[in-house]
Amino acid sequence: MSLIVDMLKKLKTKRGNHPVPPNLKVEKRNNKKLIILSTVVIVLVIFGIGGYYYLENMPQSNLLYSQENLREQPEPDIRHPVAQQKERKQEETIEDKKEDIVGELDIIPPVSVKTEKKELPPLDKVLAKIENTEDEKESKDQPDTTDTMETQTPTKFSAYLSLAEKYLDEGNLEKSLEYYKKAYSINPSEDILNNILVLLVDTGNIKNINKYLQKTKNTEIISSVIIRLIDSERFYLAKDLIDKYIGSDPRGVISYTYGYYLETTGNISEAAFYYEKAYSRNPSDPYFAYSYGRILEIKGNYKKAYKIYKKILNLNCNDESLLDIVKSRLYLLEANEDLL
Structure with missing residues (x-):
């Protein structure tokens, strides 16, 4: 029995003295992993080669088509289902209308439209047409045209005045005078009357001056006409008007005008008398004062x-x-103190 036990101990010790080297066990494990990895690589290489040949042989048009489809994929609609349904209905309605319009365009031939810029007719022609229309209405003896006349009168007056100023700016004095007269017949203001009288002098229609002067008692207007006659060297008519209006001159306007007439014709002493007379009647008028001082x-x-x-x-x-002239005269007089 002891012999058997001793034998068993020796066997156990013998195995323990000669164990399996651990490096040999690791080599066996690594061999299995290497085989698996090699297999995977070979499979991937095969798939890669197959994919390459597939892409090479695949038609380019199909590839582009698939790429375009990928680009044109709409973004997912995350709106409420009711809103989506309403939009779909609107799109369907728009598409139906487009089809109807296209169908109509196929039936109706295209029409070419020519646009021409029309210039407005001259204002005087428009006025002539209005006047002719009014004459026709009067000849037909219509029962009541009061409202029409009331609405047309301000328009005509503005048109006449605009034309008068337009022709005056252009230097067409005859035409300007014509339309000032028409404007005055609608609105007899003193400003328009003054323009008419000045234009009568400038156009040489002297015979009509007295006719329009009878329409005013404003000495300012009368004075402007006389001064215009003096400047145009129509001294005889200027003197006649001065003699006519010198008696009614409370503000010294005609006296000042007479002084201007006398100074222009070279009679300085008498001119000083009438300038002084005008200044004494209205000393607050700067023009009277300057004329007298000069x-x-x-x-x-x-x-x-x-x-x-x-x-x-x-x-x-x-x-x-005027103030600049007065200051210059004062400066010159002050520079010559011996004169003062």
Whole structure:
């Protein structure tokens, strides 16, 4: 028995003295992994070669078609189903209308439209047409045209005035006078009357001046006409009008005009008398004051002229050019102190 036990111990010890080297066991495991990895690589290479040949032999048009389809894929619609349904209905309605329009266009031939820019007719022609229309209405003895006339009258007046100013700017004085007369027949204002009288002088229609002067008592208008006659050297008619209106001259306007007439014709002494008369009646008028001061300076009365000029600077005068002249005269007089 002991012999058997001893034998068994020796066997156990013998196995323990000669174990299996661990490096041999690892080699066996690595061999299995290497085989699996090699198999996977071979399969991938085969698939890669097969895919390459497939792509090489595949038609390009199909490939492009598939790419375009990928690009044109719509984004997913995440809106409410009711909104999606409404939009689908609207799209269907639009498509139906498009089909109807296309169908109509196929039936109806195209029409070429020519657009031409039409110029507005001249204002005087339009007025002539209005006047002819009014004459026709009057000849037909219509029962009531009051409303029509009331609406047309302001329009006609504005048109006449616009034409008068237009022709005046163009230098067509005859036409301007014609339309000022028509405007005056609708609205007899003093401003229009003054323009008519001035144009009568400028166009040489002297015989009609008295006719229009009878329509006013405004000495400012009468004075402007007389001065226009003096400037155009129609002295005889200017003197006749001065003699006619000099008696009714409370504000000194005609006296000033007479002084201007006398100075222009070379009668300085009498001109000074009438300038002084105008200034004494209206000393707040800067033009009367300047005319009187200037005629005093011409006559050599520098001291009195200087005082008149100084007063003008204290008057309510908006004429900058007149004020500049007055200041220049004062400067020259002050530079010559011995004259004062």
